[in-house]
Amino acid sequence: METIKTASFESLIECAIPNEEGGFDFTLDGEVFKIKDTLEITPIATKKGYIIIY
Numbered sequence: 512m513e514t515i516k517t518a519s520f521e522s523l524i525e526c527a528i529p530n531e532e533g534g535f536d537f538t539l540d541g542e543v544f545k546i547k548d549t550l551e552i553t554p555i556a557t558k559k560g561y562i563i564i565y
Contacts, residue, residue, distance in 0.1 A: 516561045523552050523563070 527535040527549055534547040537555065544555055553563055 516559075517564055518556060518561050519564045520553070523556055524549055527552060 523537075523539070526539060527537045527546065530536045530545065532545070534545060535549065537544045537546050537552060539556060539561075540559060544551075546552070546555075556563055
């Protein structure tokens with residue numbers, strides 16, 4: 512059985528912490544992604560199987 516994961520966009524943005532390079536460290540499911548803009552969050556979450564609620 513497959514698990515359906517949902518998350519609000521607002522809660523995902525809270526997982527993006529500003530870093531020293533001027534971007535963000537975004538952590539999802541224990542994996543850290545270095546992103547330059549919070550708009551990169553949606554494709555990452557979608558690729559990991561999340562349904563995003565706006």
